[in-house]
Amino acid sequence: MTYFDxxxxxxxxxxxEAAWLAASRDHFANPxxxxxxxxxxxxxxxxxxxxxxxxxxxxxxxxVFTSGATEGANAVMRHFAAASGGAACLLSPxxxxxxxxxxxxxxxxxxxxxxxxxxxxVKAEDVAEHLREAxxxxxxxxxANNETGVLQPWEEVAEACHAAGVxxxxxxxxxxxxxPLRVPAGCTFVVGSAHKFGGPKGVGFLRVPREAEGxxxxxxxxxxxxxxxxxxxLPGVAAMAAALDYTVTLAKNGAETxxxxxxxxxxxxxxxxxxxxxxxxxxxxxxxxxxxxMPHAPNHRWVNQLSRRGFMVSTGSACATGRExxxxxxxxxxxxxxxxxxxxxxxxxxxxxxxxxxALANAIAEVAADLRNQGRSPVIEIP
Amino acid sequence: MTYFDxxxxxxxxxxxEAAWLAASRDHFANPxxxxxxxxxxxxxxxxxxxxxxxxxxxxxxxxVFTSGATEGANAVMRHFAAASGGAACLLSPxxxxxxxxxxxxxxxxxxxxxxxxxxxxVKAEDVAEHLREAxxxxxxxxxANNETGVLQPWEEVAEACHAAGVxxxxxxxxxxxxxPLRVPAGCTFVVGSAHKFGGPKGVGFLRVPREAEGxxxxxxxxxxxxxxxxxxxLPGVAAMAAALDYTVTLAKNGAETxxxxxxxxxxxxxxxxxxxxxxxxxxxxxxxxxxxxMPHAPNHRWVNQLSRRGFMVSTGSACATGRExxxxxxxxxxxxxxxxxxxxxxxxxxxxxxxxxxALANAIAEVAADLRNQGRSPVIEIP
Numbered sequence: 165m166t167y168f169d170x171x172x173x174x175x176x177x178x179x180x181e182a183a184w185l186a187a188s189r190d191h192f193a194n195p196x197x198x199x200x201x202x203x204x205x206x207x208x209x210x211x212x213x214x215x216x217x218x219x220x221x222x223x224x225x226x227x228v229f230t231s232g233a234t235e236g237a238n239a240v241m242r243h244f245a246a247a248s249g250g251a252a253c254l255l256s257p258x259x260x261x262x263x264x265x266x267x268x269x270x271x272x273x274x275x276x277x278x279x280x281x282x283x284x285x286v287k288a289e290d291v292a293e294h295l296r297e298a299x300x301x302x303x304x305x306x307x308a309n310n311e312t313g314v315l316q317p318w319e320e321v322a323e324a325c326h327a328a329g330v331x332x333x334x335x336x337x338x339x340x341x342x343x344p345l346r347v348p349a350g351c352t353f354v355v356g357s358a359h360k361f362g363g364p365k366g367v368g369f370l371r372v373p374r375e376a377e378g379x380x381x382x383x384x385x386x387x388x389x390x391x392x393x394x395x396x397x398l399p400g401v402a403a404m405a406a407a408l409d410y411t412v413t414l415a416k417n418g419a420e421t422x423x424x425x426x427x428x429x430x431x432x433x434x435x436x437x438x439x440x441x442x443x444x445x446x447x448x449x450x451x452x453x454x455x456x457x458m459p460h461a462p463n464h465r466w467v468n469q470l471s472r473r474g475f476m477v478s479t480g481s482a483c484a485t486g487r488e489x490x491x492x493x494x495x496x497x498x499x500x501x502x503x504x505x506x507x508x509x510x511x512x513x514x515x516x517x518x519x520x521x522x523a524l525a526n527a528i529a530e531v532a533a534d535l536r537n538q539g540r541s542p543v544i545e546i547p
Numbered sequence: 548m549t550y551f552d553x554x555x556x557x558x559x560x561x562x563x564e565a566a567w568l569a570a571s572r573d574h575f576a577n578p579x580x581x582x583x584x585x586x587x588x589x590x591x592x593x594x595x596x597x598x599x600x601x602x603x604x605x606x607x608x609x610x611v612f613t614s615g616a617t618e619g620a621n622a623v624m625r626h627f628a629a630a631s632g633g634a635a636c637l638l639s640p641x642x643x644x645x646x647x648x649x650x651x652x653x654x655x656x657x658x659x660x661x662x663x664x665x666x667x668x669v670k671a672e673d674v675a676e677h678l679r680e681a682x683x684x685x686x687x688x689x690x691a692n693n694e695t696g697v698l699q700p701w702e703e704v705a706e707a708c709h710a711a712g713v714x715x716x717x718x719x720x721x722x723x724x725x726x727p728l729r730v731p732a733g734c735t736f737v738v739g740s741a742h743k744f745g746g747p748k749g750v751g752f753l754r755v756p757r758e759a760e761g762x763x764x765x766x767x768x769x770x771x772x773x774x775x776x777x778x779x780x781l782p783g784v785a786a787m788a789a790a791l792d793y794t795v796t797l798a799k800n801g802a803e804t805x806x807x808x809x810x811x812x813x814x815x816x817x818x819x820x821x822x823x824x825x826x827x828x829x830x831x832x833x834x835x836x837x838x839x840x841m842p843h844a845p846n847h848r849w850v851n852q853l854s855r856r857g858f859m860v861s862t863g864s865a866c867a868t869g870r871e872x873x874x875x876x877x878x879x880x881x882x883x884x885x886x887x888x889x890x891x892x893x894x895x896x897x898x899x900x901x902x903x904x905x906a907l908a909n910a911i912a913e914v915a916a917d918l919r920n921q922g923r924s925p926v927i928e929i930p
Contacts, residue, residue, distance in 0.1 A: 165584060167576075167584065169576065169577070169580055169582065169584075169585075172576070172577035172579070172580045172585070172778075173575065173576065173577040173580075173778060174575075175575045176571045176572075176575060176782075181568070181571065184567075185564070185568075188559045188564065188747070189559075192556065192557075192558045192559060193550075193552065193555070193556065193859065194552070194555035194556040196555070197552050197555045197556075197859070197861055198847065198850045198861060198862050199552065199850055199853075199854040199859040199860065199861065200854045200855070200859070201548060201550065201552075201854075201859045202552075202555070202859070231614035231618070231749060231777065231780075232777045232778065233777075234765050234767040234768065234776050234777035234778075235614070235618075235765060235777060237767070238765045238766060238767070238776075260767070261767045261768050261769070261776070262765075262766070262767030262768060262776055262777070263767075265766035265767050265769075265776070266766050266767065268766075269763075269766050357778070359778060364571070364780075364782065364783075365778055365779070365780040365781065365782060365783065366614060366749045366750055366780030366782075366783045367749055380652075382617050382618060382621045382645075383621060383645070383648035383649050383651075383652050384617040384620070384621070384643070384644045384645030384646075384648050384649065385617065385644050385645060386644070393617050393621075393644070393645060393648070394614065394615045394616075394617035394618065394645070395555075395556060395615065395617075395740070395742060395748055396748070397614075397747075397748040397749030398748065399559075399747065399748060399749075400747075400748065400749045464581060467581045467582055468582075470582075471582040471583040471584075472583070476576065476580070476582040476583070476584050476585075477582065478580055478581060478582065479581050
C-alpha cells in the first residue's frame, strides 16, 4: 500500500509507539494519585508538557492536553459564545467542520464570514476590516487548509487580532509538524491533533492563554489546572510529544521541506499532459498536499481505481466523506460543482519518497487511460 | 511495587496492549476515508462496536465511543440541562466529581439531592419518591462508588426511572469489568472509562438510546453517527474491547469474584486488632475495594509510609486529590471530619493475589507499630 492520505491521518511513528509503550508500562499510575507511582507519572506528565510547550513556542502552563482538535475547537467556541455578550464570531469560509459546526451550534445566528480568493486563501486585511467595523468576540482562521493545503496568513491575522484585543482561534492541525510554528501572542487559542503528525489517535493539545479566566473544556476532577477534567492520557501525551519532537525538527529544516515540495511539484508537472489541473492554481500550499481536478470521471471512481492499485488518496476531508454536495472549501473557491465532483486530495508524509510520487503518477496515467477508453466505448447492457 | 489503587486506574492488560498495537499497525487509516484502507478501518471499528455492545448488553448503534467517562457525563448533563425546560436534575450525594461538577455547571440552581445511609448507600424508594413529587428531568445514581466500592441499587433506580419516563444517567465506571452488567432499558445513559478495567487511557464509551434525538457530545465531522465528532480512536477502541472482553468474562464467573472478595475480607479481619475500621461497615461493596479508617495518623502519612514500602494505596478519589476538606462521599456518610482525614482507599485488580493482600496487611502492621511508637514519643524540637 502506498499511502497518500496523511491529511486524514498519519501512520504512527515508531518513536511515538515506543513512547506510548514505555509510558503504559513504566508510568501507568494516575498522575493525580498520592503515592510514589502517581508522583512519578505526574513528573513524567510535567516533562511532556514542558517538551510540547517548548516545541510550540508556548509556556507549559498554557498547554492543555485534550482528546484532539475537535474537542479543543468545541470547547473554545462554547466558552466564547457564552462570554461574548451578543457579539459575533468571525470565521474564514474554509474552516474545518469542527470549527464551522461548533460556531453554528454555539453562536447560532451570530456567525459572520468573509470571502476567500479562488485558491481558498483569505486576506488578513479583510479580517482587519471586520475587526474595525463590527468588532467580533472571536476570530477563527486556520493555519493551513485540510482539503487543499493552502496556507493562510494566520500570523498576520494573529497580529491584527492582538492589536484589536480580539480573541483568535488558530486551527493548526495541518500545519503542526509540517512547517515551523512559534505560537505568537495574538494566537489566543491553538488546536492540534497528534494523529495528524504521527502521534496516536485520541490525543491533542489546546493552547490556552494564562489570562483566559474561567475557560474549562470539561469539568470534573479538575485535571490540567482545572481546565480539562478526566484522567490524564499520559501514554498518549508522551507519544504525541515524541511525534512532535521528530516532526518539528524536520519541519524546521528548510532543505527537507524544499526537497519534498519539489517531488510533489514534479509529480504535478507529470500530470499536466493528462489533463489534470491543480485546484489551488499557484497559491502557496503545504509541501505535502495537492488538490487535483481530475479528467474523465468523478473523484470516487478515481479513488476506487487508485485504491485497487494500492494507492490511497482521498476525495477531500475524511471528516466530510459521505456528505452530499461539494465541499464548502471548494465552493468558497468558486469551483463549479462539476469540477468539485472530480477533485482528489493527495497528501504525503515525511516518509513518502520521490519514488512513491513517481509510482502514483504512473498509476494515475494508467487509470486515466482506462477511464478515457471506458468513456469512449459504448455501455453494453447485459440482459 | 504492589499496586492497590485500581479504582484510580488499572495497568494496561497484555491483550489490550496487543490489540492497540495491532490496530495501530494494521488499521491506522481514518475510518472515514473513502479508500480501501479506510474501509478496512471502518469494518474493524464496526466489529469493535458490536463486541463492546454485546459485552454490555446494548445494541451496537447505542454505543458511542468517547475519550472517557468525564466527556460522557459532561455531554449528558449539558444536553439534558438545555432540553429540560426548567426541571431539576436529581443526584445521589455520592456521585463522582465529573457528574457532580457537570450538574452544578449546566443545571445551575436546579440540582437536587437526597440522603445516603452511613455506608453511602442510597435507597431506590427515595428516588421513586422524588420522581413522584417533583419530577426531575434527569436522575444520576452511580452503580458502584469510586471511593468506597459501595454498590448502589442502580437496577431498581433504572426501573423506577423507566416507569416514570425520566432519563437516568448511570456512571458504571467502577462496576464495568468487575461485576456482571446488562444495560437495562431504564439506564438511559451509561458511561464507562477503559483505563479503569485494563484498557488504555483516553478512551471510553457512552450508551445513548436510539430515541435520544439531538444528542451530540461534540460537533464537527459527524463521526459516531453524528453523536461524537472527531477522528475515531480505533486503536484505543480495539484495546478497550479486548480489555472489556477479558474482564467481563471474569466478572461473570461468580467463583472468581467470590475468591477475591474472600481475600479482601480476610485482609480486613487481620486489620481489626490493629484498630482499623471499615468506613462502610457491613454494606455490600465491589469485591476489590475497601475504605479503611486508620488509627494513629492522617491518611497521607499512611500513604507515604506504605508507598515507601512499595504498596500503592490512595487517600480517596484521585480525581479529588489535593482538594481541601474531607471528600463529599465520606461527608454524605456522616463520617466525622477527623475520621475522614484518616481514611484510606485500597482497591485491587484481577491480577492481585491472596499473597498481595497478606503482604499489604503485614506492611500495615509495621506502619501501625511505627506510627504508634512515634505517637508515644515526645516530639523533640531541634533548635
